[in-house]
Amino acid sequence: MAFESLAAPTRRGLRTTRRIVDAAARLFGAEGFQGASMDAVARAAGVSKGLLHYHFRSKEQLLIEAQRDTFRKIHERFEERFERGDRGLATALEGIDALWEAILDMRAWAPFLMQTLSLAAQDRPVRLHVDEFYRESTVLLERGVRNVFSEEVSQLALPPERLAMIIRTALHGLVVELSYARTALELSRVEQAYRDLRAFFERAVLVSNSPQTESL
Amino acid sequence: MAFESLAAPTRRGLRTTRRIVDAAARLFGAEGFQGASMDAVARAAGVSKGLLHYHFRSKEQLLIEAQRDTFRKIHERFEERFERGDRGLATALEGIDALWEAILDMRAWAPFLMQTLSLAAQDRPVRLHVDEFYRESTVLLERGVRNVFSEEVSQLALPPERLAMIIRTALHGLVVELSYARTALELSRVEQAYRDLRAFFERAVLVSNSPQTESL
DNA sequence: GCCCCCTTACTGGCCGCTTAGCACAATAAT
DNA sequence: ATTATTGTGCTAAGCGGCCAGTAAGGGGGC
Numbered sequence: 001m002a003f004e005s006l007a008a009p010t011r012r013g014l015r016t017t018r019r020i021v022d023a024a025a026r027l028f029g030a031e032g033f034q035g036a037s038m039d040a041v042a043r044a045a046g047v048s049k050g051l052l053h054y055h056f057r058s059k060e061q062l063l064i065e066a067q068r069d070t071f072r073k074i075h076e077r078f079e080e081r082f083e084r085g086d087r088g089l090a091t092a093l094e095g096i097d098a099l100w101e102a103i104l105d106m107r108a109w110a111p112f113l114m115q116t117l118s119l120a121a122q123d124r125p126v127r128l129h130v131d132e133f134y135r136e137s138t139v140l141l142e143r144g145v146r147n148v149f150s151e152e153v154s155q156l157a158l159p160p161e162r163l164a165m166i167i168r169t170a171l172h173g174l175v176v177e178l179s180y181a182r183t184a185l186e187l188s189r190v191e192q193a194y195r196d197l198r199a200f201f202e203r204a205v206l207v208s209n210s211p212q213t214e215s216l
Numbered sequence: 217m218a219f220e221s222l223a224a225p226t227r228r229g230l231r232t233t234r235r236i237v238d239a240a241a242r243l244f245g246a247e248g249f250q251g252a253s254m255d256a257v258a259r260a261a262g263v264s265k266g267l268l269h270y271h272f273r274s275k276e277q278l279l280i281e282a283q284r285d286t287f288r289k290i291h292e293r294f295e296e297r298f299e300r301g302d303r304g305l306a307t308a309l310e311g312i313d314a315l316w317e318a319i320l321d322m323r324a325w326a327p328f329l330m331q332t333l334s335l336a337a338q339d340r341p342v343r344l345h346v347d348e349f350y351r352e353s354t355v356l357l358e359r360g361v362r363n364v365f366s367e368e369v370s371q372l373a374l375p376p377e378r379l380a381m382i383i384r385t386a387l388h389g390l391v392v393e394l395s396y397a398r399t400a401l402e403l404s405r406v407e408q409a410y411r412d413l414r415a416f417f418e419r420a421v422l423v424s425n426s427p428q429t430e431s432l
Numbered sequence: 433g434c435c436c437c438c439t440t441a442c443t444g445g446c447c448g449c450t451t452a453g454c455a456c457a458a459t460a461a462t
Numbered sequence: 463a464t465t466a467t468t469g470t471g472c473t474a475a476g477c478g479g480c481c482a483g484t485a486a487g488g489g490g491g492c
């Protein structure tokens with residue numbers, strides 16, 4: 001992480017770097033990228049501002065590291081559930097449930113994800129980095145779908161890549177709702193929306209008799 | 217708009233105010249709220265920076281006016297289509313299509329909507345204003361659902377308010393994808409995702425035999 | 433004792449907002 | 463009809479504060 005030195009970072013350096021990245025993700029999410037000052041991030045991490053620039057070349061670099069970190073966390077939970085050998089609709093639903101649980105667990109990061117997506121539409125380097133993540137996760141999701149439905153692929157209402165896309169879209173929508181929800185009531189409405197979307201998915205994803213639906 | 221005077225604004229003042237608000241929505245969407253300076257907005261609107269503060273008490277007030285304007289535009293298209301007297305699933309799908317078309321037409325505003333949602337999670341006054349819009353539009357959407365399905369309400373897979381919620385969620389997801397899509401290919405994928413979600417909706421929204429599904 | 437980690441102090445620049453004042457239109461006074 | 467009066471729309475310039483980034487030096491683990 002210490003970009004200037006070629007020496008391996010020490011344990012201590014790694015720990016503080018981690019603290020800084022966590023604080024950055026939290027604050028960027030809570031107050032926005034431009035809204036959260038380096039000084040505020042430093043205070044939240046319990047270090048001095050100078051140290052941030054010692055570890056990270058710039059504020060933008062800190063943002064990208066924080067994103068990488070967040071994405072990595074999601075990916076881990078992602079993979080550990082979707083890469084099993086099980087098959088069939090029930091397994092697919094379990095996998096999606098696991099994804100949703102991961103998102104729920106990380107709902108403190110939801111505003112940060114929103115910020116990230118919003119920034120990616122503006123800022124070139126951020127965009128490139130987010131693209132990379134989406135390529136990875138889309139591939140992962142598609143492979144998951146193909147694995148899970150391997151024997152029923154011909155019965156799928158949609159080809160796997162389009163299925164992966166609408167799952168991603170629906171999850172984006174849920175993340176928006178999550179990042180917006182404040183009260184327990186609002187949160188429970190979002191959870192209900194997840195269950196309802198899931199039920200629609202369950203009811204419509206397999207077509208028993210006909211081949212795939214019309215394209216375009 | 218000129219908040220200090222109690223007099224009605226003249227035609228000229230109104231026209232420039234409109235130009236400023238348009239420029240603000242565009243720039244806030246493109247560069248973010250904190251990212252777009254008042255000076256930049258002024259330049260984009262072809263006026264001086266001071267004029268912005270003449271018409272709007274603060275930068276935040278300008279944001280809120282820009283939001284009100286955007287929301288109003290959406291609402292107009294919203295209502296003109298959903299308030300007809302027609303009934304049935306086909307009408308519902310038409311209504312949703314109209315909504316989607318409206319969103320597509322305004323896809324230049326998608327980044328701005330993202331910014332708005334992201335900011336609403338941070339900023340109290342912005343939040344209150346966005347809440348107000350959501351109350352309105354949710355009521356509108358629910359009423360639309362009730363109207364359209366009035367004779368088949370017992371056959372709905374979900375009660376109207378939950379149906380409205382998942383429509384909103386899915387649209388949020390699509391707006392995220394839209395605000396992110398740059399190339400024509402990406403755009404066409406988003407449009408495909410809409411059609412696929414719509415097909416799922418069509419296939420699952422009515423349950424022919426049983427009453428409403430399990431709640432919670 | 434060396435080097436990495438970290439702090440304090442500082443700088444240059446940008447940005448929101450204010451202020452002072454000009455241009456022009458509408459109404460009132462002469 | 464010309465001249466005051468008033469008020470709105472708008473500009474230019476500057477102030478004050480905040481913030482990303484830097485520089486220089488102190489201390490603590492290997």
